Amino acid sequence: MKKSSAKTVAYCAMLCAVSTVLSMLESAIPAPVFLVPGCRLGLSNLAVIIAIFITGSMGAASVAVVKSLFVFVTRGAVAGVMSICGGLFSLAVMLLLFRSGRFGFLGVSVASAAAHNAAQLAAASLLIGDFSVLSVLWLYLLLSVVTGALTGTAAGIIIPPLGRALKMSIYAKER
């Protein structure tokens, strides 16, 4: 992203709205579907991945922050802090891996989901002041392979046609 044009700002705002709606839809899915309490599919991460490609890294960061603000308002401060730790750390991992140009959407998304879960648990153990929280890390890492593969495949299907529609090219090293 070279300059923050009105177009970029508009895309950011749209993607913020998309991520909020996706996270609402996600919480409508009953938890037992994923067997693990508190585990989510990470659908709203789709909006962040799309933002990386059409608005650049700063745009994606703004979507991640707005997403966490929404969590902060609707689910409280603890969930908000966990959300922002997970969101920004997973974004950093995604940017690094996408820029290397060596990995596909699926792999980057799995890494991002794992980073998100690990950062959230780390934040949770700091908030609670006890590292016993990390005893569920293995389960969340295992699940991030599943949820990451699902959202990554979705991103890989959605983004190329979206890029064509917006007359943008989805290349690894462009931004």
Place this chain on the structure above:
Amino acid sequence: MKEPKRISVFAKTDILIIALVLMLAAASFFLTFKNTSAPAYASVIINGEKRAEYPLDKTGRYKISGENGINIVLNIEDNGVSVETANCPDKICEKTGRITAAGQSIICMPGRISVTLESHEKVADAVAG
């Protein structure tokens, strides 16, 4: 000028990422469950402070008051612990179900409560550390 590489849905190198995550999952699994001795008591920590210890061989219900007005009721029976009721919005601690192995824990984020099963060896660690 080299043409920049297009990102595919799935690259072969993605297998490396998946393998790495699975290896980390396996490593954290073994670190969590390496303590195979039977758990002896449930330790309750609220906001980083140890508040209570309940022996597992005694059946009982205990009410725990956490932060932010969150209360949970612990149910201890048959050497296992579960959260019977909680007045938090997400009920994640209730859905965690019953835990029976040393090292396992039930977490209530809104109330900053963690309940961890510990064996007697861990006591020595806690005193020494």
